[in-house]
Amino acid sequence: MKALVLEKTRHLSLRDIELPLDLRPDDVKIAIETVGICGSDVHYYTHGRIGPYVVEQPMVLGHEASGVVVETGTNVRHLKPGDRVCVEPGIANDKSRATRLGLYNLDPEVVFWATPPVHGCLTPLVIHPANLTFKLPDNVSFAEGAMIEPFAVGMQAVTKARVTPGDVALVIGAGPIGIMVALAALAGGCSTVIISDIQDQKLAIAASYDGIVAINSREDDLGAFVGLCTDKWGVDIVFEASGHPSAFNGIFEFIRPGGTAVFVGMPVEPVSLDIVSAQLREVRIETVFRYANVYDRALALVASGKVDLKPLITETYAFGDSVQAFERAAEGRPRDIKLQIRLGKDAR
Template identity: 90%
Template structure:
């Protein structure tokens, strides 16, 4: 099959690649329709590694996907050929201690699409476990289905934050994940989400949503804004979603006594935290790595209309222009939130 292959750093090729597709008893075969380009895909393209995960041989990219079931294994009853679906991309060992604790995202043996050395889904067909394949409601498009994966990260962050109705939250970083976190926080009960960034085009997109207050932290003192907005109390939750090392400086200043800090973004280098400032407020600190047990709820939020992701889809490229799509994603244009690649019938 043709696939978008990362041959080495900064070298992509759309070419034929041997990918045996063995349909197990509990699996489904899926014709891939739409795949989103994630920041991790771009990072592998530009740097060849993320922390300990190093691309050492050609690897197919992509893990945010939707498609159509074309074949089912003998034990599969909940899905049938023709069903429109999205796929949760991480396959855990169901016998591991982490999985038994409900923490399958932390299973050391998890097999996750487009994480070296595992191939991703930017290819016409994939085989995937049926229990990680979710039927799309009729009112959810393939494009939206391919956005469930990043929304699940936002859902995980909000779940870890234990948001209460009426909370005020701050999200640092208005990239795709930051906006997903903000939308999930609103859906989870926050009355207002302040989102900060230094790029006005991204803030303009985020600020179009009711309940989100956008602040350019380069043009305005963020700490002063929060003091004014909350009456010198502080926000209930801070979500750090940029991963930029500078964002961690003074982060506990934004949080009310007894509030929560959730670290979502992944810095490329170690960062310094003022632990005493956290202790003096008894700030609860949570961290996020992917997600667990939230995929179906993320899908339900989109289907219900409580979360609208359509304004975040900047442009869709045909499969034949996948390399150009990644080159654009690597540019980091300020108005680009989510670029997607459409495979559809032309790629089959």
Template identity: 70%
Template sequence: MKAKALVLEKQRELSLRDIDLPDQLGPDDVRIRIHTVGICGSDVHYYTHGRIGPFVVREPMVLGHEASGVITEVGSHVSHLKVGERVCMEPGIPDPTSRAAKLGVYNVDPGVRFWATPPVHGCLTPEVIHPAAFTFALPDSVSFAEGAMIEPFAIGMQAVVKARMQPGDVCVVTGAGPIGLMVALAALAGGASEVLVSDLVEEKLAIAGRYAGITPVNVSRESLRAAVDRRCGEDWGADVVFEASGSPRVYDDVLACTRPAGAIVLVGMPVEPVTFDIVSAQAKELRIETVFRYANVYDRAIDLIAAGKVDLKPLISETFDFDESITAFERAASARPHDVKLQITLDA
């Protein structure tokens, strides 16, 4: 099937053109008319760098993996979804017979096929086919725009699940980018009494500070350690520290700001080698968790949005029409400090 799509031809070259895409609906699949797609940092990184680690763009690839839409056709084995239903989609498709999938950690299945990760096409095209098992109905109270935000929010949910938080925990999030804010909101929904969010960019911190329970910390004016000492007491620290910046320079602060026997959750992915003081972590008996995407959290993420426990709408900075997709990506690549999430609508 030929379909119009936003295609990354190669590094720094995008086109909006027809491309051959799969059209075979399997018995366990659904066909979805795409409505809204969010632009993720990984999409932008593929555009600007042509690769992320071992994943290299070697041939034209459709971008986009944060999406919502409407079901237009269901496979013969699908009974829990119906035509006309509004949905969002979990973009990683594991091998259900893999050892990782059987353990419930399908996100780390080496065979996962993830939208817009070479060589797998993404969803910035009017129609996609997707497994029904990874397609989730949206309640009437959840908009298409919010539905397309479930994917990045799921990363925050995964981080909080891995943290094994307790009600009333004081948390720190390093990095006030889109994922850092998602982690902070998930931590509040998970029972945190307060979340300190650190960054260097005042515009990002101002957005974080709009939420009750989030305390922004501008580390260009005050050290994170000083802010944590003021909140938690000297020589103690936060119950959980989430590293969401990807900066290799924050790890000393991460260690220093975690209380003895507290938890560190590594969410951001550094692009440079990191120096990590293992002895200091051992001396505090810190528990260190890592996050790679998410598993088994989509339904709970949707429920939190539907219940009004988490409001993602303030994080949507601007919405573009499908025909403006290239402009939207150029805007995202410019990294304006007041932008959190840019979205593209295909079925306005």
């Protein structure tokens, strides 16, 4: 089959590659329709590695996917050929200690699409476990279905934050994940979400949603703005979603006594934290790695209309233009939130 293959750093090919398509009893075969380009895909393209995960051989990219079931294994009952679906891309060992604790995202043996050496889904057909494949309601498009994966990260962050209705939150970083976190926080009960960034175009997109207040932290004093919004009390929750090392400087000063900090973004280098500042407020610290047990709820929120992800889709490319799509993603244009690639029937 044809696939978008990362040959090595900064070298992509759209070419034929042999991929396994053996259907086991608990699997489904899926014709991929839409795939979103994630920051991790771009990072593998530009740097060839993320932490301990190093691209050492050609790898198919992509893990944010929707599609159509074309065949089911003999044990599958809840899906049938023709069903429109989205896919949770991490396959854990169901017998591991992490999985038995409900933390399957932390299973050391997890197999996650487009994480070396595992191939991703930018190819016309894939095999995947049926229990990680979710039927799309009729009112959810393939494009929205492919957005459930990044939205699940926001759902995980909000779940870890233990939002109380009426909370005020601050999200640092208005990239795709930052905005997903903000939308999940509103859906989870926050009355207001302040979102900060240094790119006005991204902030304008975030501020188009009711309940989100945007601030350019390069031009304005974020601490003073938080104080103004909270009568100098501080926000209930800070979500750090940028991963930029400088974002951690003074981060606990935005939080009210007894509040929460949730670290979502992954810094590319070690960062320093003012632990005393956290202790003086008894800040609860939570961290996020992907997601677990939230995919169905993320999909339900989109289907209900409570969360609208459509404004975050900046542009869609044809499968034949996948290389150009990644070249654009690597540019990091300020107005781009989510680029997608549509495979459709022509790719098959």
